[in-house]
Amino acid sequence: MVACVNSVAFQGINVLDVDVQVQMSDGLPAFTIVGLPDKAVAESRERVRAALGALALALPPKRITVNLAPADLLKEGSHFDLPIGLGLLAAMGVLPADEVAEYTALGELALDGALAAVTGVLPAAVHAGAGRRGLICPAAQGAEAAWAGEIEILAAPDLLSIVNHFKGTQVLTPPQAKVASTDATYPDMRDIKGQETAKRALEIAAAGGHNLLMVGPPGAGKSMLAARLPGLMPPMDAREILEVSMIHSLAGQLSEGGLTRQRPFRDPHHSASVPAIVGGGARARPGEVSLAHLGVLFLDQLPEFQRAAVEALRQPLETGRATVARANAHVSYPARVPPLAHPQPVRAFRPPG
Numbered sequence: 492m493v494a495c496v497n498s499v500a501f502q503g504i505n506v507l508d509v510d511v512q513v514q515m516s517d518g519l520p521a522f523t524i525v526g527l528p529d530k531a532v533a534e535s536r537e538r539v540r541a542a543l544g545a546l547a548l549a550l551p552p553k554r555i556t557v558n559l560a561p562a563d564l565l566k567e568g569s570h571f572d573l574p575i576g577l578g579l580l581a582a583m584g585v586l587p588a589d590e591v592a593e594y595t596a597l598g599e600l601a602l603d604g605a606l607a608a609v610t611g612v613l614p615a616a617v618h619a620g621a622g623r624r625g626l627i628c629p630a631a632q633g634a635e636a637a638w639a640g641e642i643e644i645l646a647a648p649d650l651l652s653i654v655n656h657f658k659g660t661q662v663l664t665p666p667q668a669k670v671a672s673t674d675a676t677y678p679d680m681r682d683i684k685g686q687e688t689a690k691r692a693l694e695i696a697a698a699g700g701h702n703l704l705m706v707g708p709p710g711a712g713k714s715m716l717a718a719r720l721p722g723l724m725p726p727m728d729a730r731e732i733l734e735v736s737m738i739h740s741l742a743g744q745l746s747e748g749g750l751t752r753q754r755p756f757r758d759p760h761h762s763a764s765v766p767a768i769v770g771g772g773a774r775a776r777p778g779e780v781s782l783a784h785l786g787v788l789f790l791d792q793l794p795e796f797q798r799a800a801v802e803a804l805r806q807p808l809e810t811g812r813a814t815v816a817r818a819n820a821h822v823s824y825p826a827r828v829p830p831l832a833h834p835q836p837v838r839a840f841r842p843p844g
């Protein structure tokens with residue numbers, strides 16, 4: 492018998508369906524995971540085995556094959572632990588396979604069966620909702636997932652509570668959508684003494700969505716002025732909050748497990764590498780320019796930045812997207828700094844008369 496559990500893989504902020512298929516057949520006892528797993532996914536074997544042990548369940552002495560379909564898509568990250576664990580439980584007859592198939596699952600298992608937070612829960616929840624499925628995720632991230640709207644969410648602290656929920660002995664309460672802090676707080680312009688011209692320039696940049704280059708001697712208040720720029724911008728609307736939170740969810744940077752109303756302000760150190768600025772690296776994570784999406788990217792000590800890093804910003808600043816090319820895929824993240832995508836073009840000056 493083959494048990495199937497739905498999970499997801501991420502490509503930029505795009506979410507792709509991954510089918511976790513578990514088969515137990517007769518033969519020499521073995522436990523293999525196929526379907527282009529990376530190291531974290533391959534290691535999930537040991538975590539899942541231990542987590543089942545914590546439920547006092549041993550893997551049957553059979554030939555167990557876990558296939559992550561589609562087989563040609565690279566599977567990265569620890570969030571496949573939970574769907575693999577649920578697939579095994581369904582194949583062993585502990586969980587009803589048809590009911591589990593109505594959910595999309597993601598989460599990392601600890602050796603004692605507890606569910607640890609993973610990146611990308613918010614985009615996964617939105618994706619599950621679009622496919623009319625429920626979501627099973629770690630309890631710590633229920634508040635984040637609840638933003639996806641009218642979908643059934645099982646935010647479970649551990650594997651045991653999921654088993655009990657499906658058995659009906661301990662029902663999990665649906666999580667409430669939560670915003671990290673009710674009001675966004677920013678440093679205030681009134682802290683700045685004098686500097687009227689600089690303040691005016693800051694206001695114009697905020698109103699028109701312009702880039703700003705500040706030149707001046709050390710201690711003139713450049714960093715201080717820059718930190719006050721996000722506070723001058725209009726509050727984010729619901730769509731903007733969701734867009735920003737999606738990226739921060741993928742980077743694992745949502746604070747307090749909720750969404751944030753705060754406009755991003757990112758000030759990477761001048762020693763930052765090209766992948767750190769525009770995105771990339773082993774898992775094609777969003778870079779600083781994407782984390783600053785709809786907010787402010789502040790390059791303090793601009794001349795000290797690596798030339799390559801500054802050059803790499805050219806394309807995101809122009810198009811509003813940061814594209815990361817990898818050997819197997821192109822991943823692109825939104826990166827709109829300054830936030831106004833299409834500021835009104837300045838009318839050509841026409842002399843009166």
Ligand SMILES: Nc1ncnc2c1ncn2[C@@H]1O[C@H](COP(=O)(O)OP(=O)(O)O)[C@@H](O)[C@H]1O
Binds near residue numbers: 684708
């Ligand atoms: N116009 C100002 N009003 C109030 N404090 C100021 C002003 N300019 C500078 N400061 C003080 O000087 C410190 C250094 O300013 P900073 O913004 O770091 O300068 P810069 O980035 O231009 O080197 C600030 O933290 C602030 O305490």
Ligand SMILES: [Mg+2]
Binds near residue numbers: 715791
């Ligand atoms: Mg400074």
